[in-house]
Amino acid sequence: MKTGDLFRFSLGAIVxxxxxxxxxxxxxxxGVAAVVMMTAIGLGAQQQxxxxxxxxxxxxxxxxxGAGRGFAAQAAGSGMGLSDRDAAAIRQQVExxxxxxxAVRGGQxxxxxxxxxxTRVEGVTQDYLAARDLSIASGRMxxxxxxxxxxxxxxxxxxxxxxxxxxxxxxxxxxxxxxxxFEVIGVLASKGQSGFGQDQDDIVLxxxxxxxxxxxxxxxxxxxxxxxxxxxxxxxxxYAMEDDVKALLRERHRIAPGADDDFQVQNMASxxxxxxxxxxxxxxxxxxxxxxxxxxxxxxxxNIMLVSVTExxxxxxxxxxxxxxxxxxxxxxxxESVALSLGxxxxxxxxxxxGALLLARVGQWPAAVxxxxxxxxxxxxxxxxxxxxxxxxxxxxxxxxxxxxxxE
Amino acid sequence: xxxxxxxxxxxxxxxERVAALADxxxxxxxxxxxxxxxxxxxxxxxxxxxxxxxxxxxAGTYRFEREAVGEFDDxxxxxxxxxxxxxxxxxxxxxxxxxxxxxxxxxxxxxxVDPRERRERAAELxxxxxxxxxxxxxxxxxxxxxxxxxxxxxxxxxxxxxxxADEPTGALDQATGQEVLTLFDELNRQGLxxxxxxxxxxxxxxxxxxxxxxxxxxxxxxxxxx
Ligand SMILES: Nc1ncnc2c1ncn2[C@@H]1O[C@H](COP(=O)(O)OP(=O)(O)OP(=O)(O)O)[C@@H](O)[C@H]1O
Ligand SMILES: [Mg+2]
Numbered sequence: 001m002k003t004g005d006l007f008r009f010s011l012g013a014i015v016x017x018x019x020x021x022x023x024x025x026x027x028x029x030x031g032v033a034a035v036v037m038m039t040a041i042g043l044g045a046q047q048q049x050x051x052x053x054x055x056x057x058x059x060x061x062x063x064x065x066g067a068g069r070g071f072a073a074q075a076a077g078s079g080m081g082l083s084d085r086d087a088a089a090i091r092q093q094v095e096x097x098x099x100x101x102x103a104v105r106g107g108q109x110x111x112x113x114x115x116x117x118x119t120r121v122e123g124v125t126q127d128y129l130a131a132r133d134l135s136i137a138s139g140r141m142x143x144x145x146x147x148x149x150x151x152x153x154x155x156x157x158x159x160x161x162x163x164x165x166x167x168x169x170x171x172x173x174x175x176x177x178x179x180x181x182f183e184v185i186g187v188l189a190s191k192g193q194s195g196f197g198q199d200q201d202d203i204v205l206x207x208x209x210x211x212x213x214x215x216x217x218x219x220x221x222x223x224x225x226x227x228x229x230x231x232x233x234x235x236x237x238x239y240a241m242e243d244d245v246k247a248l249l250r251e252r253h254r255i256a257p258g259a260d261d262d263f264q265v266q267n268m269a270s271x272x273x274x275x276x277x278x279x280x281x282x283x284x285x286x287x288x289x290x291x292x293x294x295x296x297x298x299x300x301x302x303n304i305m306l307v308s309v310t311e312x313x314x315x316x317x318x319x320x321x322x323x324x325x326x327x328x329x330x331x332x333x334x335x336e337s338v339a340l341s342l343g344x345x346x347x348x349x350x351x352x353x354x355g356a357l358l359l360a361r362v363g364q365w366p367a368a369v370x371x372x373x374x375x376x377x378x379x380x381x382x383x384x385x386x387x388x389x390x391x392x393x394x395x396x397x398x399x400x401x402x403x404x405x406x407x408e
Numbered sequence: 409x410x411x412x413x414x415x416x417x418x419x420x421x422x423x424e425r426v427a428a429l430a431d432x433x434x435x436x437x438x439x440x441x442x443x444x445x446x447x448x449x450x451x452x453x454x455x456x457x458x459x460x461x462x463x464x465x466x467a468g469t470y471r472f473e474r475e476a477v478g479e480f481d482d483x484x485x486x487x488x489x490x491x492x493x494x495x496x497x498x499x500x501x502x503x504x505x506x507x508x509x510x511x512x513x514x515x516x517x518x519x520x521v522d523p524r525e526r527r528e529r530a531a532e533l534x535x536x537x538x539x540x541x542x543x544x545x546x547x548x549x550x551x552x553x554x555x556x557x558x559x560x561x562x563x564x565x566x567x568x569x570x571x572x573a574d575e576p577t578g579a580l581d582q583a584t585g586q587e588v589l590t591l592f593d594e595l596n597r598q599g600l601x602x603x604x605x606x607x608x609x610x611x612x613x614x615x616x617x618x619x620x621x622x623x624x625x626x627x628x629x630x631x632x633x634x
Contacts, residue, residue, distance in 0.1 A: 001518050004523075005517045012505070016505055315503055320486065321462060322490065322518060323491070323515055323519065324518050325482070326486070328486075328518065402462050402463055405497070405501065
């Protein structure tokens with residue numbers, strides 16, 4: 001028989017009972033819609049985590065003092081902390097370093113012309129901009145000499161500038177940070193919200209030395225720093241650099257072989273990887289749960305197809321008597337379940353995609369429908385139809401025509 | 409055309425072996441009009457099913473135009489039924505969802521005939537059985553006699569060598585039964601070989617040869633060797 005006729009028979013049976021066909025396909029509709037939506041949600045989370053972490057600066061190492069492994073290590077007053085000299089040594093001795101910025105930081109109140117604003121102040125050096133992928137929108141950044149001299153100058157984040165000097169040019173204006181007066185010399189280009197929901201423009205940068213002596217003197221002794229940002233040219237260099245920085249600091253801090261580090265090096269690339277892995281697991285988990293409903297949809301199809309084969313036993317017997325081969329009968333019923341499943345998959349895909357888009361718009365969840373959603377979900381629908389349609393179709397094809405014809 | 413010898417069909421009912429056909433030997437020539445008669449359970453339908461390629465014998469040989477139909481595989485049997493046999497059933501066996509025309513088209517579909525040619529042939533056949541004006545009717549919109557004529561048109565679709573009818577008038581009243589039998593006579597005159605299973609002495613009388621069965625055996629055959 002001709003393939004076209006096969007399709008006609010299969011689709012004819014579906015169209016003959018529209019309500020029943022719709023209900024049969026409903027399981028697959030829900031299954032596919034759920035898989036598409038869950039995948040979109042998971043991938044959205046994945047993208048968000050990626051942009052959140054890479055927003056902290058790419059190819060970046062963040063070195064912090066302390067062993068960092070719980071209270072015990074910190075309570076023991078571990079080590080000697082980090083200092084400007086550690087930062088300088090890293091810059092001079094570690095290969096592949098693009099930028100190094102030591103930093104001290106803390107929350108401060110900033111006041112200007114009666115307006116005041118609580119923000120995060122970081123005492124840094126010029127390299128900080130390069131390390132954190134920041135740039136200046138207007139005015140200028142302080143240079144290294146100014147950073148070390150501790151001139152009382154400041155570069156404002158966009159949010160701080162807007163809060164303190166609405167509609168005004170803040171360059172050249174004076175602000176009071178904590179108790180010390182500073183002059184504004186620049187404004188950072190806006191970076192917007194971080195992926196973690198933090199306003200990255202809510203920041204003030206001051207020369208390292210100024211912050212140490214004027215702002216955080218009580219917490220930061222001598223030439224100690226709280227963080228050292230180290231930037232590599234690219235991700236490959238980053239991992240080599242991480243080892244070099246560790247080795248150098250161990251040597252400088254005279255840490256005996258086998259003893260624990262008294263500092264911590266966070267590699268942004270590996271954090272990113274870990275974050276991506278976690279969200280990927282999350283995505284797979286969501287999709288797997290959703291896939292279960294797709295399976296249930298398949299079982300629904302199998303159920304109705306079995307009923308249908310029983311109901312149409314006489315028809316099957318007749319078709320055989322008129323010359324249908326067993327393979328013709330098999331194909332007719334298999335095609336029917338594939339068509340049901342594929343139709344359900346198509347509708348489910350539409351619902352899933354619109355659901356994801358709606359969620360992205362209304363729920364502000366960055367659902368991302370992947371390009372492969374369509375081919376994969378339709379492919380799976382076909383697979384479900386084949387797998388769960390195979391048994392009913394086989395039952396139909398195996399019927400004895402004489403007995404089938406005798407059935408009432 | 410048909411050579412059957414030592415044909416047996418046994419069914420296993422639990423421990424017991426039921427011989428639906430005990431030992432049947434007969435031959436039917438092209439163009440014959442045969443009635444198969446006998447009491448209920450004598451094996452008439454069983455013989456018809458084997459001759460039509462719906463069933464296989466347990467023992468013995470069945471040759472159709474010298475071909476050993478008894479040894480055909482499933483696909484060969486399907487093609488045999490499709491091209492060489494036309495079935496007419498007591499209960500018509502029309503598909504209720506399809507129109508008269510589509511029902512007649514069914515064997516042509518399985519023969520792989522083009523839709524256009526199919527429709528022409530089906531329409532022509534419906535005309536031949538006097539239903540040219542009822543082609544788009546569903547079976548439920550037709551009388552019993554009309555339904556059986558649609559079934560006959562369907563049986564003729566692929567130009568079969570043999571028409572097998574099991575109690576074709578069993579579900580019809582006297583008058584419409586006669587219409588169907590008249591149609592059979594006409595088809596037989598045009599050269600079609602006919603084998604009609606019946607209880608009805610009147611139906612049997614119209615055949616040129618009567619084969620009587622009892623307990624799975626031929627007990628009389630008034631045209632043997634014809
Ligand atoms: N599938 C089967 N399993 C067991 N026994 C069967 C089967 N089919 C037929 N038989 C038996 O074979 C015998 C012949 O049956 P068959 O249907 O050929 O009789 P028949 O002559 O057509 O009777 P009727 O005139 O009532 O239609 C019967 O005894 C019947 O019970
Ligand atoms: Mg019978």
